Amino acid sequence: MVHTTVFRRPLAYVLGSVALSLAGCGGGDDAPSASANLYYQTKTPYSPQQNAATYEAPPSGYSTVYTQLMARHGSRGLSSLKYDLAVYNMWKKASDDGALTALGAQLGPDVLKIMKANFLLGYNVAGISKPGYGNETQVGITEHTQLAQRMLSRNAALFTQAGAAAASSPRQIVVVTSGVDRAVDSGAFFVKSLLAAQTNLTSLVNYPAAPAPYPAAAPVAQPAGTNHFLLYFHKLVAATDLVTNPADPLYPTYQDSQAFQNWLKDSDLAAKQAAILADPAAKTAGRVVLERLFTKAFVDKIEAGTYSFANTGTFTYSSDDGKFTSTLAGDGKTGISNLGEAASLLYELYVIAPAMKSEAKVDFSGYMPLAQAQYFAFTQDAADFYKMGPGILEKGSVTWKMAQILEDDFFTEVDAIAKGNLGHVAKLRFAHAEIVIPFASKMGLKNVLQQQPLASLYSYANNPWRGDYVAPMAANMQWDVVKNSSGTVLVKMLYNEKETDFKAACDSARFATGSHYYDYTKLKTCYGHTSL
Template sequence: MTRLPIPSAVLILACTFLAACGGETAIDKPVANNPAPQQPGTPGTTPAPAPTPTPVPATYYQTKTPYLPQQDASTYEAPPAGYAPVYTELVARHGSRGLSGFKYDGAIYDMLQKADADGALTALGQQLKADAFAMMKANALLGYGVSGISTPGYGNLTQAGIREHQQLAVRLLQRLPTLFDSPGRHIVVVNSGQDRAVDSSTYFTSSLVKTRPALAAAITLPPAPANYPQGAPAAQPAGTNRFLLYFHSLKAATDLVTVTNDPYYETYQSSLAYQAYGSNATVDAKLNAIMSAPAAVDVAQTVLAGLLKPDFIAKLGSPGYTFSNTGTYTFASQDSKFSNTLKGDGKTKIASPVDAVNVLYNLAPAMSAETGGVTLEKYIAAPQAEYLAYLQDAADFYQKGPGIKESNPVTYKMAKILRDDFFGEVDAISRGDQTNAAKLRFTHAEIVIPFASIMNLKNVFVPVPQAQTYSYANNLWRGDSVSPMAANMQWDVYSNGSRLLVKMLYNERETDFQAECDGAKVAPNSHFYDYTQLKRCYGYS
């Protein structure tokens, strides 16, 4: 496939995700689930190199990519002789979901209705109109009749997203079959409080229990942080911790912290600073520059030429040819027992060909099971999809990822609370506290991405100087590897009775900690780290 030239500026795209949302190089493309098997490394020796991954076809969905484990478990390095698993912990993004709200689908359908009335739709455009309407209905009814979904509609997990977490749980048990043999130990489960993260945690733990029924008694939901917002505290459900797992969007109405010696004060202040960074003038300038780039216009014209007649494309943005997510639509379930009325707010706008293509790019979640097989790949060819993927990556890189070097650590400082929590959990094991066998955290891309940055992972934390602009040519950061749907980081802890070792899996690929910690490895090419040295390397003593 011919690659389009990538411009030096970036475009901010809306956050609703396109489609059914590492190893030492944590930025590799997804690999097939079952590459050729290989014997694990001999315990206590330099492990055999992992086989070359078998790439799957590029989808260009970036942070909306459906989840695939990044390494076949049969190739994992075995622990050194005498070591057995004593603990594991995880942070995971929610699974693939539908659109977050009636936005992109409403805007594109508004445009297609007008084009149809004008006789300006091509045959492919007619098909898109029907598919867009089908997706509106599927999102409006998403989750109805599905066990574990309490409120059907936009933003819920799809069938693909449910399976992602069920299978992730099964693979955890397969990887650590003896960890949960000791009775009485807890599996602590925490979530962000947002429906899709709560539901992901439920599907994950239900899968654990289905596989090993005795674990039902081990599932523990800790109390939510109390006394927040300060001054008017409100109770939150057990298992919820917004400071730990929703730190990108803390609000005075729910999370206000005014006492400077409060343990959550620093996180609250870092969240406010991050939210203010959303209007950073330098980032805005870079994002705005791409809006007028010739390559963006060329991509838009190429995509729209297959859907709309030239006269209609030329009118986009003129009076009567500006579109948005307006209108009211009511959809009912097949059994007529549930209905949902959509009312557009008009905030998602199409006022140019570039707007129209960006809206289309953001339209398609992993919903083939819910839509009867509707997919949108046929509307954006691979070269154009690749360009739009770059734009999405650039927006995420600057807004959620490493971003501008001179602005650091604003995009990831708030993730310190999560890093502290990971180390704190292993500290408890090192003190001999065996109360917990696991801690499972369920959250969002806005948490996983800054956490990967603050962990300083190779090819993940690669900020760019202000004088430069992120591009595929100068940076290996890619959303489909950093935070696909159900993205996860897991730390497995092993002990020989006197020493703790830690191994990290990032999207189920054995992954090095920051390069400065290489001296903590038990062998030069090993993925097992001496915990005491690892902790010191990250500034914990």
């Protein structure tokens, strides 16, 4: 059954709800929203959420013996030729009609700057193998470079000891990625930064063999350090990942991935996504944005359906040195058929511009007033909330059950330490928002796992989930593990480098009242993890 109820709210209500929510829209420990003033949501460039000088020190008698990380790739350009080309085609028609305002006249050239920068993104940048859309920008490279530096600084004694003993008692730094370029590159930039600061760690870096053989009937080889099941579990496909044997430990993950992919075609999800932009507030906000750029008559034609646009057309750009040329064509699947869609696609350029400040050198803030950025941030959060966040209560854990393998992997690493196996000094994992978001839900982080009943619609007034807290660019979860001479193991979690509580049900596992260190034996029992 398709639920088509549209929850209609005036724009003042929606924006009022946004404003009221800012004080408490962060995540664990009531962290403030990372983009409370700019509304970039999951495209927010990364910044650590706590001053390292304020971190809780290990309890007396404990020292750090291990650390691990799972991180989203760094800030990137647009994923493909869609938003930019659709917006450009709208602008071009307005230009042809003589329907541009003075501000609107600047939009087309700025869109072309964004487009050219994405066509050439990563060209002549060491560490980027294939230039073009979807690559990390200089901002993203810096994010992972600095993230590594801070991990090294935070665990200085651990890595100094590991480096000094590299020849006699080597402990591996295990590196695993999803296998997708920008995640692979993020891992490479992170490791490069780590080794630049401490060269004696070089021999410790290990890229383990990919899970194999999959599919069993016709195995597809994957590069060392690749693990689709662990870090690309939202999109496992039969061609490379098929698991048919129920006894295979990876069978549940494959099945959970298929369930999630079926969810993306669910009629209830489609109805919720449609309801978000069907709200009259979307049209109101869209008109405010567009009438600053185009004449009212032109905007009226979009609203009436007289004009519609899509990402059609072919463009070619060459690098300044003439040694690289890229030609791409739009697929026509990204369209503009109403005012809300038009402004939401412009919002997509607004949120990507800060990540591309070195490459495109454009500022889109003038095209997206703050109140409207705030509104379209809400629509983006709502879409992500339903697609891969906590989602609909009646649908259960379909959006995050597939993250069980990653939760297990974190606990299994600490199991080894608890058993006295110090073969690993660190494990570094690099993935995507589609992995970070379900994982945060699976871990039950505060303000992250509040589901919404089917009969209601997500809003900032009724739900604390925010994309800029859960999955900004380079979002990460880190566990630092400490141990004392009697073998007791404690774990502390950092989420986006802020000391963060494990789920509330595990409060009794805290080492002490108010501490961010948790007794590992009690913690794994609370999460239902069974050591192998």
